[in-house]
Amino acid sequence: MVDKIQVSLYSDVPIYRQIVTQLSFMIETGDLGPGQALPSARLLADNLHINRNTVARAYAELGEIGLVEGRGRSGTIVVGPGPEREGSLARDQARQVLEAATRECIELGLSAAEIQSLVMSLALRAEDDLLKVSFVECNVDRAKYFANELEDKIGVKVKPLVIGTFEPEEERADLVLTTFFHLAEVRGLMRQPKTEVVAIVVAPHVQTLVQIASVAKNGTVGIWYRTDEQAITVRDSLRDSGIKNIEVLDGIEDKDLEGVDLVVIPDEMTDLEAQLDGKVEVMRFGNVLDAASIRMVSDVVRDMQQLKRGTAPSPGQAPAAGVPTPVHTA
Template identity: 90%
Template sequence: MVDKIQVSLHSDVPIYRQIVTQLSFMIETGDLAPGQALPSARLLADNLHINRNTVARAYAELGEIGLVEGRGRTGTIVVGPGPEREGSLARDQARQLLEAATRECIELGLSAAEIQSLVMSLALRAEDDLLKVSFVECNVDRAKYFASELEANIGVKVRPLVLGTFEPEEERADLVLTTFFHLAEVRALMRRPSTEIVAIVVAPHVQTLVQIASVAKNGTVGIWYRTDEQAVTVRDSLRDSGIKNIEVLDGIEDKDLEGIDLVVIPDGLGELREQLEGRVKVMEFGNVLDAASIRMVSDVVRDMQDLKRGAAPSLGQAAPAPATPARVG
């Protein structure tokens, strides 16, 4: 059944969305039953002559809506639809509405294929009317955490994206959020002129600062990040907080760790922590969203929603101070 999936490179609909739509339909109609395994992302990508990340993105979205589930070596398994799925009440109500409308369309003489095409067209149009917001980070845990925090504060769904795991040309986000750490990389990836990119500030947990300060009082703290620019930013933010004896590490070899009492690394890098533990004390640099970031993103979202609705954006808002988040065109 999965071999019936087809994608068009010339469609305005992103390829991953085409896959999601077709697999969702197969699952909803019972053509793909619970317990049935989907082909691996690599195999399906090879068959469709597309990037594996595109299929992985489609499978991830199907997982988010409760239709499939990743089970390690077993692969991706169909688990829905089912009453236990989150949002099943809304789906039941939608099914009732669509069932009534479908019967009327049949009575008007439309075929099942025509109705399916029409519903898909209307659904995509309605979806396009919604403001699409994404948050980009370097690892999945941080991406999900910050996306969830932003979503709870601004009242708009925020999709978490991880650098290196998605196809930028397929992202149709209206607003892309990221941290200043990844701003340059995200700007280079997201080249759609209609996409607004906003850099936000994340601040260290108070507990993180206290622990680092206690070590730096009589010892030396080393900072290791993916790039020197990121490490320097963390170092400078710690120094601005009054913490001295902070150094940027060139690497994590024994020679790089000489005289270092604590190594601070980004959170979510379990493999790096394992490499360092036993050789030096390690601490992950936990962050929280800056309050000014949340207010600024809320303003941006409100302005963009007004534009979507055809209204003029709010005027007279004060420009952000240099230390606050900034919009990047």
């Protein structure tokens, strides 16, 4: 079945996305069933005359959405769409639409192979017409957390990306979101024409600020992050909030913790919390999306969707700043 996979080097859709879409379609329709093994990345790459890493990336994305699973020497195995997707209302409705359309195509004289090729082509085109939004961060936990938060707030699928783990030229995003801390770096990476790069504000939970402030009033708070730059950014944001007695730690050895009453660490570094247990009070620095940033992103998304569909903003509705025409970030 996988020998029917075809890729176009001339399409605007990245090759790995073409592979993901076609294999997803085969799995969703049952052409590839649970337990079936996909060809090795090397074999499929050789058959398609493309780089093996491209196929490996496609397989990795299929794994992330739960359609396949890597099983060591057994290779990459299809696990199916899963019961939650099989029984979903959207999937049932889509099946009914496709069944009716397929029957009409058969009556028009098209073969099953022709229908499959046509549906795949139309699906790729429709997918390409959707507004593509990504959120870029420096670690996977924060990238996924904020991507999910943004997705929930703005009602558009947001893809999490981690700096250093993706090929920027293969990411065809219309809108790339990141924090102000990473804005310059992300702009340097995402240099495709018509890609808008926007920075958003993430702020600490009020409860976090209150607890830090209560300790800093009579004691000392230490900041420990993966890099000094990140630690300094957190320190400065706390000082801007009126919290004093904050210092960046040089390490987490006993000598570094002398005189420190509370150590603030990244929300995702639970292993570090365990290392410091019993030595000093530890607080994980949690962040939330700034409300004004969410409103701004919602406006940008709305206007970009209208531009992509070729429609103008509603009468009396001002376009979001920087979005009346596609903005080049290079």
